[in-house]
Amino acid sequence: MGVKVAVFGATGAVGKEMLTILAERLFPADEVYALATRKSMGVELSYGEKTLKCQDVETFDYSKVDLVLMSAGGEPSKEWAPKIARAGAIVVDNSSAWRMDPDVPLVVPEVNLDALDGVKKKGIVANPNCSTIQLVVALKPIHDRAGIKRVSCATYQSVSGAGQEGMDELWTQTKGIYVNDQPTPQKFTKQIAFNVIPHIDVFMEDGATKEEWKMTVETKKILDPKIKLFATCARVPVFVGHSIAAHLELEDELSADEARALLRESPGLMVIDKREDEGYVTPVECVGEFATFVSRIREDPTVENGLALWVVSDNLRKGAALNAVQIAEGLLNKGLLKNS
Template identity: 75%
Template sequence: MGYRIAVVGATGNVGREMLSILEEREFPVDEIVALASRRSQGTEVSFGDRVLKCQTLETFDFSKTDICLMSAGGAVSKEWSPKIAAQGAIVIDNSSVWRMDPDVPLVVPEVNADAVAGYTKKGIIANPNCSTAQLVVALKPLHDAAKIKRVVVSTYQSVSGAGKDAMDELWNQTKGIYVNQAPEGDENRKFPKQIAFNVIPHIDVFMEDGYTKEEWKLVAETKKILDPKIKLTATAVRVPVFVGHSEAVNIEFEKPLSADEARDILREAPGILVVDKREPGGYVTPVECVGDFATFVSRIREDPTVDSGLAMWIVSDNLRKGAALNAVQIAECLANRGMLKKAA
């Protein structure tokens, strides 16, 4: 017998991935329910060979649910996650609402799995931002080896991180350029500038200091998950890629760490695949990471501009490790630690 799982936001990109990954990783599910808004009631989604019809979040009884995987946006999570937790389910939330709450653990299982024990304060565990998740997976083993002082990261984030409408916008703009036709509904676009054949150095809202909120998330979440003493600065860029986030990362350490040593450490680290051949094609790109569980690290090299520095390239499927996979891994942590008391 397994656990009783609810997936809120099951019709979205991440919700569908959650259902897929639960089945792929053979998570012990006894009962699974797909939930969405009233307008999506009855919409069919897949869970392995089964077809689930979405029920409405507003009318569902969570009292017999063990885990709720929440991916329905910040406003929904802010209202519903505490209500669901109050009924006895552990909420694993993919929005940004709870990440910096001191009573809510922010967890990447390869980095700080033991933090899941903190769910008891509010019944909620937060999933980090997609760009943060892959970054800290790669930083953790290097931090353990040589202690990181400072990180400079530039992200190249796919449009799927902004949802299905953003993916449609890239598709429509690209088609329009080829046939010399302006896309319809351009006034309602997701991005402030053309995304097809372009890059946009702007994700989320601008803050008073000139950084965007996406860049702030990378800083704040890395400190909470990994080490508050790490200094980090970020530039987050949206690129015309459908799925897969990439990051160019420069790291300064307290202790010397060679590229060869870092490569060996990363090869042994959980959740990482090193593909680093110094030849054309000897690295991983977003297209190749789609559908994979791993965080890929390439282009590992020493940075001669600081005393103890490395540069590297990190790529991951943002819908998987950056969202759905990480949430399922958190559920696995709870199960493995015997924290799901209502297991049959």
């Protein structure tokens, strides 16, 4: 018997991308099911050359699948992930609901694949925050070589990180401005078209937003609890692709040339770093790509053993759907799925 997979939240932007990537990477599934709420029953979705009809998450028999890739938000995940796990399937969840649960592995396959062995505790694996994923893929080889003491980063996050509503709002506001319509913020707190908003998720007591907190605690859980991280997360008028300007303070000296060579040989990364026009990657170039791109690698003379990086990735792919599918591949390769 082969592996049977369900995508829970299949009509959302990330759910659709999960189906696309399962097909692109030739994931060895005998059956793939698209699941969504009752209002989407019968909606047709593409899976490679096949067309899948959405089934209802409420009535689906989860005992007949080995793996559920879930992208439906925190509250549905809290309700459904334990039920699905009790039915015998492993859940790979894209929301923030389970990330900091000590009994749930938080996994980026290029960084901490062995953490998957802990999936047996609850039957759930958490997919990290989109910005955390691309950051730790770039940090891992540097930390292994030179030890990272501290990271200060600013993120420039695309509107697709807020789902289809975020993309629609940018599109509507951009069109409206050209015909003198006053932008009306709905999904975002302020106008997003032709603007930058230094506010993602809710504010916390110390003045950080929850998005900034997520990057800090998730990096510690995935990579090393001793790393100090400070982030400022901003929403920018880009449809797809997150960017991060990261400044590192290392334990040991690592030159820009050494870092460049190291990152070129590291899994999941592509280095494009020439000191000339177009010698770097922007969000436009990363769309549709599996890799996390690193550019603008420089030594930072303001701190001892300082290094600066520009890190760009497709947040719907590596920042969400691709990482989830890579986790699924890891579960399969480790024999952790029922029929693997």
